[in-house]
Amino acid sequence: MVRKLSLGFAALALAAGLAAAAPAFAQADSVVEAARAAGTVGEQTDGYLGIVAGASASADVRARVDQINIRRRAAYTERAAASGASANEMAAAVACQIFTSRIDVGERYRNEAGQWVQRTASAPVQVPSFCSR
């Protein structure tokens, strides 16, 4: 009886562990991640991904970037509605988070002036002016 119970608990614990790990399966698009690392794709201050000017991105990469941007737009719109803001405002708030902590050295990003800049180890990311400091 005790053994059966402990087995049941083990199964429960396993199920809980799996449930907790589930979101990790929804990983970022590896093709887009590779393009990001290669400096072909980068983050923009408007909260969306962009194809770096002058970079040659494949049709596949472009389509995947479009797809992510469409889904980002949906996420911004949904979350904005819940807090009485516009999708663009939500996108700007997310861009602030991305620009302050999620752009790695070597990646390219589009600054507020619209220029594509590569992040180097020596210079900090140019955070948009509408972000709180």
Next chain:
Amino acid sequence: MRQFQIFALLGAVLMAACVPVRVVAPDRPIEINLNVNIRQEVVVRLEGQARDLLQDNPDLF
């Protein structure tokens, strides 16, 4: 004759006083740029939401 002179002087002074003062309206309305401040305020308010959104969508960011 003297009276005439006084009148002429008075007239001249009155005429001078009547030169209209022109107030020129600016051809463009005054722009008050509050955009940046408003956005900054909104961004601050949405900071927590933005953080959650990023964490909840690892496939998009």
